[in-house]
Amino acid sequence: MPEFDSPPTHSPPRKRPIKLNTLVTLMLSTVIALVLFSVHLIYFFQIGAMTRMQLEDKAMAVARTLADSPEIQRAVLQPPGTLPIQPIAQEIQQSNNLLFVVVTNMQGIRYSHLNPELVGQHFIGDDIEPALRGHENVSVNKGALVKALRVFTPIYNAQHQQIGVVVIGISLSAVTDQINQSRWSVLWTILIGALVGALGTLILVRVLKRILFGLEPHEISTLFEQRQAILNSVKEGVVAVDDQGAVTLVNQAAQKLLNAEIATSAISAERIYDASVINAHLQDVLQSGRPRRDEELNVNGHVLLSNTVPVRSQGRIIGAVCTFRDKTEISQLMQRLSGMVNYVDALRERSHEFMNKLHVILGLLHMKNYAQVEAYVLKTANNYQTEIGSLVQKIKSPVIAGFLLSKINRASDRGHHLTISDASFLPDSGNEQQMAVLITVIGNLVENALDALGSQTEGEIHVMLHYQNGWLACEVSDDGPGIDPEVLPTIFDKGFSTKGDDRGVGLFLLKQQTESLGGDVSVESEPGVYTQFLVQLPWDGGNQTA
Numbered sequence: 001m002p003e004f005d006s007p008p009t010h011s012p013p014r015k016r017p018i019k020l021n022t023l024v025t026l027m028l029s030t031v032i033a034l035v036l037f038s039v040h041l042i043y044f045f046q047i048g049a050m051t052r053m054q055l056e057d058k059a060m061a062v063a064r065t066l067a068d069s070p071e072i073q074r075a076v077l078q079p080p081g082t083l084p085i086q087p088i089a090q091e092i093q094q095s096n097n098l099l100f101v102v103v104t105n106m107q108g109i110r111y112s113h114l115n116p117e118l119v120g121q122h123f124i125g126d127d128i129e130p131a132l133r134g135h136e137n138v139s140v141n142k143g144a145l146v147k148a149l150r151v152f153t154p155i156y157n158a159q160h161q162q163i164g165v166v167v168i169g170i171s172l173s174a175v176t177d178q179i180n181q182s183r184w185s186v187l188w189t190i191l192i193g194a195l196v197g198a199l200g201t202l203i204l205v206r207v208l209k210r211i212l213f214g215l216e217p218h219e220i221s222t223l224f225e226q227r228q229a230i231l232n233s234v235k236e237g238v239v240a241v242d243d244q245g246a247v248t249l250v251n252q253a254a255q256k257l258l259n260a261e262i263a264t265s266a267i268s269a270e271r272i273y274d275a276s277v278i279n280a281h282l283q284d285v286l287q288s289g290r291p292r293r294d295e296e297l298n299v300n301g302h303v304l305l306s307n308t309v310p311v312r313s314q315g316r317i318i319g320a321v322c323t324f325r326d327k328t329e330i331s332q333l334m335q336r337l338s339g340m341v342n343y344v345d346a347l348r349e350r351s352h353e354f355m356n357k358l359h360v361i362l363g364l365l366h367m368k369n370y371a372q373v374e375a376y377v378l379k380t381a382n383n384y385q386t387e388i389g390s391l392v393q394k395i396k397s398p399v400i401a402g403f404l405l406s407k408i409n410r411a412s413d414r415g416h417h418l419t420i421s422d423a424s425f426l427p428d429s430g431n432e433q434q435m436a437v438l439i440t441v442i443g444n445l446v447e448n449a450l451d452a453l454g455s456q457t458e459g460e461i462h463v464m465l466h467y468q469n470g471w472l473a474c475e476v477s478d479d480g481p482g483i484d485p486e487v488l489p490t491i492f493d494k495g496f497s498t499k500g501d502d503r504g505v506g507l508f509l510l511k512q513q514t515e516s517l518g519g520d521v522s523v524e525s526e527p528g529v530y531t532q533f534l535v536q537l538p539w540d541g542g543n544q545t546a
Contacts, residue, residue, distance in 0.1 A: 032197035059151040059168040076164035080120040085111040099169040131165040303327040396428040421464035427541030444506040445476035452480035472539035482527035
């Protein structure tokens with residue numbers, strides 16, 4: 001059957017992200033619309049009662065004004081129609097847009113009405129009874145006219161004796177019209193509020209864009225993710241603080257180097273700083289504004305190489321950043337490189353020496369002195385087996401072997417003799433830190449022994465490396481002048497030295513790095529006889545045996 005290529009698959013197009021202007025405008029417009037709608041809805045249902053209450057208050061105020069009028073009070077005491085209550089009532093009714101204004105005596109007889117023919121007749125409706133008993137009241141009822149909102153208030157004379165009642169009527173259609181008018185005013189309020197909200201939204205969007213440097217939300221999130229990925233991918237530790245000294249950033253490398261088990265939600269300077277060393281540097285940079293570069297810090301047994309710089313914005317210090325890296329790693333690389341260089345140098349020296357021996361052999365062959373050729377070759381082979389062959393068999397790590405060869409040659413150049421014990425055995429290790437510490441141990445102890453031997457001739461330095469059950473014992477001894485018992489307890493202190501200023505670092509680093517691996521170092525010395533250092537280190541040598 002013919003084979004057909006499957007059609008290429010295309011990933012769905014990525015949705016275009018919403019711009020900040022659009023997003024903020026939509027969100028704020030929705031919020032403003034919901035708030036205005038909710039307020040209008042509440043006010044819409046309450047506006048009827050509020051408008052009616054306002055009309056009641058207005059009618060009650062008119063009724064009380066009439067009840068307090070001396071002219072009305074005198075007229076009520078006379079028969080209906082004798083005094084001009086009707087003209088006064090009509091004038092008030094027309095000027096206040098009321099349905100009717102009625103004044104009655106205590107028997108409920110009208111003194112005024114919209115229809116003059118009803119003056120002198122009894123008021124219709126029992127809702128006047130509370131007012132005749134001296135109580136103001138409001139009701140909705142129908143009398144001689146249409147159904148209306150009616151307000152009643154008593155009339156009292158100067159002796160505070162009730163002499164009549166004032167009744168104000170407002171048509172319910174007028175009440176409805178007033179309610180509808182109030183509702184339209186609410187709509188205008190909503191429109192004005194929406195306009196003000198839109199203007200505020202526009203201003204807010206422009207301010208936000210200026211604050212965010214014109215970046216869109218998806219660009220900000222992308223930059224943040226990239227920033228976090230970069231910070232957590234670099235091997236350097238990073239600690240940042242704001243202008244108040246509060247920690248704002250600690251990346252994973254910093255947490256590991258500072259041995260700080262912390263949560264990002266509760267970062268505090270006290271919990272991550274060892275002996276406040278880094279904190280002190282950050283505070284100093286915040287106050288002085290001057291960077292501190294390439295400084296060594298001792299934190300948790302590690303020597304860190306740090307750089308602390310201020311962070312400035314518009315000429316003002318807004319924080320500080322400290323970046324640091326474990327100098328041990330750099331030292332390990334340098335020591336491993338030094339070991340390889342020493343190994344190569346040792347091989348180069350042996351190569352030159354071997355070429356010289358080949359020339360000797362060639363010369364003896366030309367002279368046909370075969371007996372001496374045989375003796376010379378046997379002697380050379382024995383020397384190789386003694387010096388190099390046995391060393392390679394005992395020391396399985398080429399780096400350490402090359403390092404020891406270089407020290408053997410250096411001791412020979414100084415007129416001394418460095419021997420590797422026949423009982424030595426060192427399996428190779430894949431642990432770079434252990435290798436670096438061992439090089440530091442051997443290098444410092446051999447150099448100290450050479451310095452101690454000084455101008456002494458034919459000095460002896462003895463090195464033994466013995467591995468057993470995951471531990472390596474390194475013993476370095478010499479027959480030099482020894483160490484004064486009074487200074488023996490302080491030889492591992494930083495800065496202590498009997499050789500002058502700017503010394504006293506080697507043994508300090510030796511002890512510090514040994515103990516950082518969980519090892520131990522001890523020393524014995526008898527003045528004028530010998531000095532012996534014993535260092536014990538954990539060693540990942542597997543199951544190799546001698």
